[in-house]
Amino acid sequence: MLIVSACRQDTPASQEQQPPLMMGKTTPTNNPSGEPLTLPKTGTGNFENLVADFERKDRGIWQKPDMVISLLGNLEGKTVADIGAGTGYFTFRMVPTAKKVIGIDIDQRFIQFMDSVKVRMPEVYRKRFETRLAKPDNPLLAPGEADAVVIVNTYGYIEHRVQYFKTVWKGMSPGAKMLIIDFKKNNLPIGPPDEFKVALSQVEQELVGAGFKIDKVDRESLDYQYIIIASKPTLSQ
Ligand SMILES: C[S@@+](CC[C@H](N)C(=O)[O-])C[C@H]1O[C@@H](n2cnc3c(N)ncnc32)[C@H](O)[C@@H]1O
Numbered sequence: 394m395l396i397v398s399a400c401r402q403d404t405p406a407s408q409e410q411q412p413p414l415m416m417g418k419t420t421p422t423n424n425p426s427g428e429p430l431t432l433p434k435t436g437t438g439n440f441e442n443l444v445a446d447f448e449r450k451d452r453g454i455w456q457k458p459d460m461v462i463s464l465l466g467n468l469e470g471k472t473v474a475d476i477g478a479g480t481g482y483f484t485f486r487m488v489p490t491a492k493k494v495i496g497i498d499i500d501q502r503f504i505q506f507m508d509s510v511k512v513r514m515p516e517v518y519r520k521r522f523e524t525r526l527a528k529p530d531n532p533l534l535a536p537g538e539a540d541a542v543v544i545v546n547t548y549g550y551i552e553h554r555v556q557y558f559k560t561v562w563k564g565m566s567p568g569a570k571m572l573i574i575d576f577k578k579n580n581l582p583i584g585p586p587d588e589f590k591v592a593l594s595q596v597e598q599e600l601v602g603a604g605f606k607i608d609k610v611d612r613e614s615l616d617y618q619y620i621i622i623a624s625k626p627t628l629s630q
Pocket residue numbers: 414415435436447476477478479480481482483497498499500503527528529530531532544545546547550551552
C-alpha cells in the first residue's frame with residue numbers, strides 16, 4: 394500500500410481519469426482497417442489504477458498463474474525473463490524455483506515497484522531476482538541469457554514484433570521455451586476491446602517468422618486467454 398501511494402505523487406493530474414488498460418475495459422474505437430491496434434502504453438495510465446488492475450483479486454481464478462507457469466516445466470537451474478513484467482504478478486511466483494528471474498519492463502514505475510517488493514524478500518530469493526529497464530524495441534537480454542521467457546498480457550503492446558522477437562530469440566539459450574498468454578477475441582468481459590487484441594494465428598505466424606518453433610497452442614485451459622509455448626530450436630533441430 395505504501396508503495397502505491399508513494400507512486401501516486403508521480404502521476405500528472407491530467408492522467409488521473411484513464412481507465413485500467415489490461416483487464417479493465419479500454420474505450421472501443423472506430424477501426425475500419427481490421428488490423429489489431431497497438432495497445433496504448435501503460436506509461437500513460439494512472440499508476441495506482443494500473444497496480445490495482447494488475448493485482449486484482451479475481452485474476453488467480455481466470456488466469457490460473459501456477460498452472461500456466463507449470464507449462465514451462467521444471468525451472469530449477471534456469472534463468473527466466475518476464476518481458477513486460479508489470480508489478481511482477483507472474484515474475485515473483487517463479488523466484489522460489491528458478492535459478493534467476495529477470496523482471497523486464499520499459500516503464501520505470503514498474504521497475505521501482507518490483508524493486509520495492511524485492512527489498513522485502515528473504516535474502517535467498519533477493520539474490521535470484523533482478524529488474525531490468527528495457528527499451529521498447531529490445532528487452533536487453535545478453536546473448537543466450539534466458540532459458541525461459543514469459544510474456545503475459547503484453548504481446549499487443551510490442552511494435553514491429555517479428556523484428557522484436559528476432560532480438561528476443563538471440564537472448565535465449567538453444568532449446569529455451571517462451572510462454573505467451575494473451576486475450577482471445579469475442580467481446581469477453583475481461584480484457585481490452587477486440588480491436589486491440591492480436592489473434593492467436595497472427596501470434597503464431599509472427600513467432601515462426603522470427604525463427605521460433607511452436608510447441609503447443611492451448612485455447613481451452615483459460616476462459617479468456619490463449620496460451621502459446623514456443624521454443625528456440627536446439628542446434629541439432
Ligand atoms: C498489461 S501489462 C502486463 C504486466 C504483467 N505481465 C502482468 O501480466 O501482470 C503490460 C506491461 O508491458 C510493459 N510493456 C509495454 N511495452 C513493452 C515492451 N516493448 N517491452 C517490455 N515491456 C513492455 C508495460 O510497461 C506493462 O508493464
